[in-house]
Amino acid sequence: MLRELQQEFPELTVSKIRFLETEGLVLPQRRESGQRAFTDEDVERLRFVLRAQRDKFWPLKVIRSALDGMDLGITTDEPPEAGHAAAPAARPQGARLPTADQLRRRRSVRVTPAELREAVGIDVAAYTQLKAFGLIRVDSAGRHSADDLDIARECTALAEYGLEPRHLRLFRVAADREVGLAQQILEPVRRRRARGAEDADPEELETEIVARTLALHVALVRAGLGQAQ
Structure with missing residues (x-):
């Protein structure tokens, strides 16, 4: 997974990924051994975070809000207002809540x-x-x-x-x-x-x-x- 992402982000390190995990931006599963197990969804989520930092210079607070919106099925190229999810007050048609697996x-x-x-x-x-x-x-x-x-x-x-x-x-x-x-x-x-x-x-x-x-x-x-x- 790290090597795959390093093709686009050469300076990416394990420490950086762990920091993003600490920030709650990516939540990999844990194997019985304690090792992290990244799904394809986790890798794409990481890719989104890293691109938002590199290409759009979004701070983590804004990225977190964008991810909250994505979890509700909403995407946007514009940075959401920091501290607010990019989601409407009413649940839109096709919106998805965090899954049980994501909660786990x-x-x-x-x-x-x-x-x-x-x-x-x-x-x-x-x-x-x-x-x-x-x-x-x-x-x-x-x-x-x-x-x-x-x-x-x-x-x-x-x-x-x-x-x-x-x-x-x-x-x-x-x-x-x-x-x-x-x-x-x-x-x-x-x-x-x-x-x-x-x-x-x-x-x-x-x-x-x-x-x-x-x-x-x-x-x-x-x-x-x-x-x-």
């Missing part, structure tokens, strides 16, 4: 606290605050998930508006409650699947529930802001 690969990404701080660009004090208020959490090995990278980035962006981790904790509380509701739907499905029933794939169902709850959350906030005007 994303969950395999783990970074150390130091790697998270470096990737997000925060110091130890800011990191400690995020952790103290439960916004990010380490696993049993003391590492963070790819989702924690996203959480830390958004919290850092909101800090520019004066919102500190102590203010943002309510989002964690609300999210945990939403997770509880989702589990009420998912657990019976998982149990039936474990017994051999031909129910829906729990991970595909989880993807759909996440999309719907996010859409509901956005709609409720938008409605509330509209009523406040």
Whole structure:
């Protein structure tokens, strides 16, 4: 895979690919040995990122937004507004959500606290605050998930508006409650699947529930802001 990409990007190194993985831009599977296994989709995703950097000089934040749009089936040659996915408010015809396989690969990404701080660009004090208020959490090995990278980035962006981790904790509380509701739907499905029933794939169902709850959350906030005007 590296040699294939080096034909177009001679200066590409393993370290560069691992950095992009840490940033959540590519999420290869892991073999039992721990080695990364890149699919054709992963290679094309890497190629898109590298071309966007080389040919368009897009920063990682803009590339990430473009990839978010691609995951929804939307492509564009114009850079999306940084920090916003290139996706419409309503789910378009033919749009696709992240697949269960993509979610599994994303969950395999783990970074150390130091790697998270470096990737997000925060110091130890800011990191400690995020952790103290439960916004990010380490696993049993003391590492963070790819989702924690996203959480830390958004919290850092909101800090520019004066919102500190102590203010943002309510989002964690609300999210945990939403997770509880989702589990009420998912657990019976998982149990039936474990017994051999031909129910829906729990991970595909989880993807759909996440999309719907996010859409509901956005709609409720938008409605509330509209009523406040």
